[in-house]
Amino acid sequence: MLRKALVVGAFAGVGALCTPALAEGERAEVIHIWTSEGESAAIREVVTRFEAAGGVWLDSAVAGGQNLGQTVFNRIAAGDPPTAYQGLGGRAYEDLLAEGLLNDVDATATADGWRDVLPGPLVDVITNDDGKIFLIPINVHGPNWIWYSKDVLEKAGVTEVPTTYDETFFAAVEKINDAGMVGFAVGGQSFQERFLMESVMLALGGRDYWNNVWQNRDEAAIRSATTTKVFETFRRLSTYRDDGAAGRSWPQNTNMLITGAAGFNVMGDWAKGEFTAAGQQAEVDYGCILPGDKPYFIVHADVMAVPSGRDKGRVEAQQLLAHVAMSAESQIEFNLRKGSLAARTDVDTSRYDACSLKGLASYSDPELVVPSVNMTMTPAAAGLWEDLVTEFFNDDSISIDTAVDRLADIVAGSD
Template identity: 40%
Template sequence: MKLKQIVQATLAAASLLAIPLSGMAAEVEVLHYWTSGGEAKSAAELKKLMEAKGVSWKDFAVAGGGGENAMTALKARVIAGSAPTAAQIKGPSIQEWGKEGVLANIDVAANEGKWDASLPKVVSNVMKYQGHYVAVPVNVHRVNWLWVNPEVLKKAGATAPSNFEEFFVAADKIKKAGLIAVAHGGQPWQDATVFESVVLGVGGAAFYQKALVQLDPASLNSPTMIKAFDTLAKIKTYIDKDAAGRDWNLATAMVINGKAGMQFMGDWAKGEFSAAGKQPGKDYLCLPAPGTEKAFTFNIDSLAMFNVKGADQQKAQQTLANAVMSPEFQEVFNLNKGSIPARAGVSRAKFDSCALKSMDDMDATSKSGGLVPSFAHGMAIDSAKAGAIQDVVARFMNSTMTSQAAASALVKAAKAK
């Protein structure tokens, strides 16, 4: 990651940042990028929870760039010796910050809250550095969803697909009915989102783990990976010509409005259906992406804790960690966000059928080995390698590159530093 080198370029910006001089006995400053409607509501709930516990909340919200702006601000603050109490970080980035020696050990909170018993091991492992908790999970997003408009299926005389053979039959019928079969936004991260679900559906969870998490060269350049690219090439033929640069939520709107039949996207898409007043099971279907019924690609939002000085500040930090893991907060945050609680023991009463399916599938896959980190959403590998693989996928989606050439290119991309 080479944080110190990266941050030299951003130090000039540090002087523009308001570096807090906390005069309060118990205060937490939280850097995050939960700035959209539902997310901001959730952050406000956490603030309320902390203030009820006698801890003052200092909000450090940084909008834009899918978190990139927030990371730039965080790097400047850490180098300036003024790290916030906690920051929204996820996946391998937690380990990268851990190596810098700037994260706080929050095992006291984890032991008090019995986190090991409340979290699937694959989730708790992401929250630890060298065996110690340094971060707390806020939620779990499922990425491998297929969103379907049942009215479009009905018009086309098609049925909801469970595998790729059925998917292409349905896509053909939707296309023949004069509608768009696959709603998509031609942006690299969206291409990568479809790609990882295809790899999972074609190869299964064990292959996905070897190829996109362990970056095994033989798996990356294998007949199974070539078949995955062949499948992706076929999906391309059902995407409309105006997809380039389209935002994901506009693609979701195409499904909502009946202009398109299906979309590969994570469960944040559900927020768009909900905002449009649509009901799951009636107005839209949430299905595991073709062939991925027994697997679950996860994307976890989490707060990493930074070293703070003074017993009062350290105690406030532990209070924050346990507040985030409380069933009360996990419920309200995830009802607003469209995701599901990271921990066990949260009431299911207010969650809809898509969320309940997600909860059941996460529980089942955490026991079966089908729970795997999302490559496309920064949970599986470091950012340099993920970016290089994403570039290969984007090239494949926007050119006549062959499946064999793409699979070979993945091996080289997996060595990126």
Template identity: 45%
Template sequence: MTSVVRSILAGAALSLAALPAAAEEKPRAEVMHWWTSGGESAAIKTFADAFDKAGGEWVDTATAGGENSRAATINRMVGGKPPTAAQFNTGRQFDDLVTQGLIRPIDDLADAGGWKKAMPASLVAAASRDGEMYALPINVHGQNWIFYSRDVLEKSGVAELPKTWEEMIPALTKIKEAGYIPLALGGQPWQERSLFNAILLQQGGRELYLKIYQDKDEEAVRSDGFRKVVETYGKLRDMVDPGSPGRSWNDTTALLLNDKAGIQEMGDWVKGEFTNAGQKPDQDYGCSIGLDDTMLMVGGDVFVFPKIDDPSQKKAQDLLVETMISKDAQVAFNLAKGSMPIRKDVDTSQFDVCAKKGLKLLQSEDSQVPVFDILLSASLVGSLDDVITQFWNNPSATTDDMVEGYVNAFEIEG
């Protein structure tokens, strides 16, 4: 062999040896979620940008509507073609997937990162099954917020937001008489339920809320306190506009943004729409937690990570968890989303006056309750949603109808 040939072969060998490092692919993560509104898209982009900056490649699979997105995720997981990660709400929506052994536990990553202890214990528990953590909580959402157009209230002669639902009815009547939509509501079951539960917590109180949803106490459902809540809820039917049925929450928020409606009850993800539109709290719009800022209904979002044999996908999942839970990503995401960071050890000085109200209530367990889909099975959530929406959409439905609907749903659940 000539020296020239030897030199060529040696050079080729060196080039081949260098190929794996040079050609190593970035961890590629397909992330399924339902964040498609303007504010939501801006929020999820902060995670995508952080993941790409950390050396990954984010592949976005967004499906409008939580139910649609979850159904698509479940179908793919059961069908053997799971994404790298998928969004669910904090709660019991992914129980069946855990039971079937389709979700990867992430305790090893939590222990290595040391971030579990920085999260509220109640939300860690909501993400865990039998002591193992199967989901990554990425935010804290308050779900009983009241948002209002300051301009509409002023022009309607409503000097300030009422502090009780009893006072709210005449205030909404004033707004209606002034030519505005009093109560902006998207007529979808989950939005109708959100409004009902906000009234239950504020008017009925924490004890009644927990007796019903945590204890499934039929006597509490038949109580005068619960009946009063149902009666108040029924009075609000006349305060929504004809375009309410089937309307998305963000299209409903647009009514406030454009000063066409007075008030919307909804989770604090609404703030993402205001932020995206350049509006500021206490200037363009107002915010209150359940009217009197005393009790927060706590929920949020999580990501689950399907069990996948492919080592490259496991690597991508590891990087996703590390990225999403990092302090910088937590601040950036939640500022855009309108929610509060899941970590208690991040700098919240940049958060607005609304978020600071929520952060204050998060300091005490006595100032918060879990959203009902953390406390109840998915099947019972569905049954109660049916009861609530049937009552709301049938003006002839009585308080007794709703009470008995709740009792029957509890009895069927067992």
């Protein structure tokens, strides 16, 4: 079931919640990368509720997603797994499941009625081959947003806000540059470059093209004129990097918009958590765009996995964590601060801001959503894709024909 594409359909109704029985003081060590200002505020909402329910939270934050996987797998290999760790919904758990190294949270999921309050395709993604829910869904992100500073655009005299990566977009970027500010803020990290590339790919190609490449493995789509246009546009974007781009983190990029130093940035909606933490309001201080001829949305779900182990109280702590993190209260409070959408479909969406409501509208429409690359490709193939993207972005000696050939090989090599 992990290999099923996530295409969100109709939302289900509300299920009852019941608290799992456990001894007081169950300890949960949780490894995660939620360390920015907005992310820290979000995870505190879960921690507070976990501790109020009698648990003891042991925080093990690591810097950067690139370090998360290795940290977790080293701990598991050493026989010292954490109670839970942050991950992405997708195929990265197949080997751990096959080796029996992950527990499930199906008892709590069933008691709390998760299957009634999660979209069916998301349930598929978090369900193992035995039909048990083994991942705790935390949220749903869209990684393909364009963000912009309304103040910067006004100061630069940009009157037409772009809706995709076309001449209107590049004209706006150049106008901001000419006004002495950074038109397009991007950092020199491979995951930033990958999300930028995927945003361009979906915006220019649309849903059918995306699915033909990543789900259907259609070589004709991969070698089409659309792919050439995608790589051309991505290369053009690379020419707008400012001198400070190398190594700049995504929160620093977002802060450039917040402080009026830059006009545009492409990043997932976790960036909205930084705007919120800075006291800025959606569609007042900053704007948000799901680019393309339609507002397409790449589904990128944060989850928690729960490794197996022999220590006393592990399973009880995992079940409590599952209950707390998936409660309606935790879901809405976490995601209001994180910038993401709640995984649950029964939360009070009247509290969502203008950008979250845009995301929710797209996420709710099966014609606008596509699964992330992590959901359709093996971890090895996804890693090769990220390597290709960052090499192409930073080395203009790599031809588009070569890049397309490498993409075709990557897709063909993923089972």
